[in-house]
Amino acid sequence: MNNAPLEYAFDVNSQTIIAYLGQESHVIIPSELEGTSVLCIAENAFSSRQLSSVTIPSTVKTIGKAAFKYCKLEEVVLSEGLEVIEEEAFAYNEIGKIKLPKSLLEIGEQAFLVNRLTSVEMWEHSFDDGCFGPVDRITFKFNSQRFGTSRKDRTTLVEHSSDGVRAIVVNGNGVIPKDVNILGKRCYVATPSEVVVIPESVTMIEEFAFDFVKLERIVIPDTVKHIHKDALEDVVFDSKLIIAGSKGSYAEQYALAGGYDFEEHNFEKKVLFEGITGMISKRLAKSNIFSR
Numbered sequence: 596m597n598n599a600p601l602e603y604a605f606d607v608n609s610q611t612i613i614a615y616l617g618q619e620s621h622v623i624i625p626s627e628l629e630g631t632s633v634l635c636i637a638e639n640a641f642s643s644r645q646l647s648s649v650t651i652p653s654t655v656k657t658i659g660k661a662a663f664k665y666c667k668l669e670e671v672v673l674s675e676g677l678e679v680i681e682e683e684a685f686a687y688n689e690i691g692k693i694k695l696p697k698s699l700l701e702i703g704e705q706a707f708l709v710n711r712l713t714s715v716e717m718w719e720h721s722f723d724d725g726c727f728g729p730v731d732r733i734t735f736k737f738n739s740q741r742f743g744t745s746r747k748d749r750t751t752l753v754e755h756s757s758d759g760v761r762a763i764v765v766n767g768n769g770v771i772p773k774d775v776n777i778l779g780k781r782c783y784v785a786t787p788s789e790v791v792v793i794p795e796s797v798t799m800i801e802e803f804a805f806d807f808v809k810l811e812r813i814v815i816p817d818t819v820k821h822i823h824k825d826a827l828e829d830v831v832f833d834s835k836l837i838i839a840g841s842k843g844s845y846a847e848q849y850a851l852a853g854g855y856d857f858e859e860h861n862f863e864k865k866v867l868f869e870g871i872t873g874m875i876s877k878r879l880a881k882s883n884i885f886s887r
Contacts, residue, residue, distance in 0.1 A: 634656050649670075681706070693714075792814040
């Protein structure tokens, strides 16, 4: 494997690799070229090259937009020292797993879109919610207490922040955990019934919360006091989208302002039913009726 300086177009002043000129499919990017540390990989620098693997040295701080897009990459090694991965940097490859360094500060939109990811290991990273694409087959491993996961409904990814518990990704049957306070930007919700019932713990729904999800109805409780004007912008529906909530609620105001159909939803009946079934369950448990 030969990674001589002739294999790279390199700008000494900005310490940036502009283009890859080599033919190797397994590339180890040098930490130094022309006597200067390599700090950046430019936009489209390796794009559309036939690569199998790439190792990024610890000197590199920034990987530019679409730098490794359309490369057929299967393996990527990112070293400590990397701070920024820009949008679509590794999009449209065949990467199966990725370990993000602790030094990483920013991951751009769709950075790893359309890959074969099944495993992502990460720290307390700030990332665009769409950077990994649909994540229903991905297992997240966190080396931090900031994030928590729930495997019951395939994958639910939440962030514990000063604002509250923000849902970043909701997958599987579309059930939103009852401790979530905020539905985050591009929160993926997959539900075969095309109905989403938002739990009463939620107080805020951010922009583009439902990212190209097909829905017929969204039930919004009175606890929700803020919905971004573009929260439902990307929802896909056949003829109409129904927002259900209490009469006179913020949900009704939002529906009227956005031109959505509104339907009154009786939350009291639901609470009463849950209370009765809860009491029955407790009495059955006390009587040990099913014990032998």
